[in-house]
Amino acid sequence: MIDTTLRIAPVTLRLRSPFRSVRAHVDLFYPDAIDTRRTGAFTDFDIHIARGAGMRAWLRPQAQFLLDHGEPFLPLPAAQAAALFEWGLNWCLATRPLGYLVIHAAVVAQDGDALVMPGVPGAGKSTLCAALTFLKGWRLLSDELAILEPETARLHPNPRPICLKNASIDIVGAFPGARLGPVYQDTRKGTVTHAAPPSQSRAMAEKTARCRWVVFPRYVPGAAPCCDEIGRAEAFVRIAEQSFNRDRMGETGFHALCAMLDEARCFEIAYDSTERALELIDAITG
Amino acid sequence: MLQESPIQAYPGRSLALSPAWDGDGAAVVFDRNSGDYWIVSPLAYQVVRRIVATGREGATELVQHLTDGKTSATDAETVVIGVIRELVQREILTDA
Numbered sequence: 602m603i604d605t606t607l608r609i610a611p612v613t614l615r616l617r618s619p620f621r622s623v624r625a626h627v628d629l630f631y632p633d634a635i636d637t638r639r640t641g642a643f644t645d646f647d648i649h650i651a652r653g654a655g656m657r658a659w660l661r662p663q664a665q666f667l668l669d670h671g672e673p674f675l676p677l678p679a680a681q682a683a684a685l686f687e688w689g690l691n692w693c694l695a696t697r698p699l700g701y702l703v704i705h706a707a708v709v710a711q712d713g714d715a716l717v718m719p720g721v722p723g724a725g726k727s728t729l730c731a732a733l734t735f736l737k738g739w740r741l742l743s744d745e746l747a748i749l750e751p752e753t754a755r756l757h758p759n760p761r762p763i764c765l766k767n768a769s770i771d772i773v774g775a776f777p778g779a780r781l782g783p784v785y786q787d788t789r790k791g792t793v794t795h796a797a798p799p800s801q802s803r804a805m806a807e808k809t810a811r812c813r814w815v816v817f818p819r820y821v822p823g824a825a826p827c828c829d830e831i832g833r834a835e836a837f838v839r840i841a842e843q844s845f846n847r848d849r850m851g852e853t854g855f856h857a858l859c860a861m862l863d864e865a866r867c868f869e870i871a872y873d874s875t876e877r878a879l880e881l882i883d884a885i886t887g
Numbered sequence: 888m889l890q891e892s893p894i895q896a897y898p899g900r901s902l903a904l905s906p907a908w909d910g911d912g913a914a915v916v917f918d919r920n921s922g923d924y925w926i927v928s929p930l931a932y933q934v935v936r937r938i939v940a941t942g943r944e945g946a947t948e949l950v951q952h953l954t955d956g957k958t959s960a961t962d963a964e965t966v967v968i969g970v971i972r973e974l975v976q977r978e979i980l981t982d983a
Contacts, residue, residue: 832911834926841924848922852903855917855924859905 603627606644607634610806611748611757612699613642614690618650618682620664622783626683629782630762630797633804646693650682668693677788684785684793687762694746694759695845701757702854705843706747708756708810709739715756715810716886717747717865718818719843725820725878728769731796732875733882735776741802742810751853754860755809760802762795770794772875812861814886815840817869818878826877828870828885836867894934894971895943897981902939907932916979925979931970938980946971946982 603624604617609631616627627635646668653663653676664682665672666689673692677685695703706719707730716739720726726744733739742756744763749756762782765773773796774781780797815836837858841847847854868885872878896902905915907929914932917924927935933953938944944952949971954963974980 832913833908834905834911834913834915837905837915837924838926851922852917852919855903855905855915859915863906863908 605635606642607631609634609690609761610759611701612645612694614646614648614693615644616648616650616686618686619652620650620679620682622680622683623650623686626686626782629780630795633800645699646690646697648686648689648693650686650689652679681785681788683783684788684795687764687795690761691745694748698846698849700751702749702751702847702850702857703845704747704749704840705745705845706840707744708742708747708758709733710742710756710810711739711886713808713810714813714886715742716814716816716882717756717812717861718816719747719840720818721843723820725769725818725872727763727765728772728820728875729818729878729882731763731765731769731773731776731779732879734763734799734802735773735779735796737879737882740805740810741798749857749861750809751850751857751860753809754857754863755811756861757809758802758806760798760806762797764790765794765796767791812865815862815865815867816882816885817867819869819871820873820878821871822873824871824873826870826872826881828868828881831867831869833862833865833867836862836865892982893943893945894938894949894975894980894982896938897978900979902935902979904932904936904939918979925977927974927979928970930967931974934967934970934974935979 602619607614649667651665662679663676664679664685665676666685706717707726708717718726730744734741741760742758773779782795784794786792870881901919903917908914913926915924916927916935950964950967953967975982
């Protein structure tokens with residue numbers, strides 16, 4: 602059982618659940634997010650990972666994601682309750698009106714300079730994000746969501762577990778310092794696990810960064826590594842397609858994205874191994 | 888030829904512009920009302936920026952402004968007229 606307030610920058614949320622796996626997930630991945638001083642403070646989301654009701658509760662136990670007492674999507678098997686929390690929280694951040702432009706992208710930073718890696722699923726951004734974090738010492742802002750503040754054009758960290766799928770699990774599991782959580786089989790995304798963000802990234806969870814580089818990664822088995830610089834207008838279009846709330850953000854989102862790109866250089870890279878990808882990133886950011 | 892009536896934003900549009908991003912070869916025009924956006928060439932960007940600034944402008948004056956006031960039928964004028972036509976065809980601007 603868990604009923605607590607979590608500060609997971611840039612939001613504060615209340616999390617309730619009867620599942621031990623959810624409690625264990627919070628203990629493993631958010632050891633410093635429970636902040637008793639925030640009890641009674643404003644919460645952005647009231648999340649309840651509940652047990653499914655009715656006959657199913659006995660025949661095939663399920664976990665429901667409840668947000669402010671509503672159920673925005675279908676339940677999952679109870680064994681995936683903790684993963685449901687992660688996916689549901691992604692949905693909250695991407696769709697609830699928080700005033701940020703939210704883009705489907707991995708973000709890492711060095712010395713306040715951020716590297717944004719937008720990508721369609723399967724492009725390899727989570728694996729590359731984990732490699733930069735664990736092998737190259739970049740600070741993890743997020744492996745999934747670039748959270749852009751329109752007023753400042755700065756990126757807010759959301760250092761949560763890196764979601765790893767299928768073949769990337771063994772790759773990232775071998776990285777020094779990587780701590781993986783339970784493996785979830787047969788999810789809609791295949792076999793899934795999470796890698797804990799380094800404590801250094803969590804400790805700097807309130808420190809924003811400015812976008813300096815945008816890289817569109819593309820994992821292509823057998824391909825020769827290549828890197829091409831692209832214009833910011835082209836990058837704009839590609840990023841806009843990966844934004845969850847661009848339509849709702851309207852002109853504010855347009856100017857925010859323009860401001861983000863204004864100080865950035867943009868590239869697309871193709872690679873066939875993590876090592877080659879890291880070499881390309883080194884060449885871009887070096 | 889373009890119509891004699893003024894060039895202005897396509898009906899219902901309220902246009903905003905990205906930075907010019909000189910050197911990139913393209914910039915972005917955004918419609919506040921629909922959320923649509925277009926990638927445009929540097930010259931098309933200048934045309935739209937002029938219309939955003941003035942609200943509306945006669946085609947002749949607009950061409951003259953973008954060709955540094957030269958009045959003779961030059962290649963530059965032809966290029967500008969082509970760009971304006973394309974912006975009209977894309978329903979970013981109108982000459983109707």
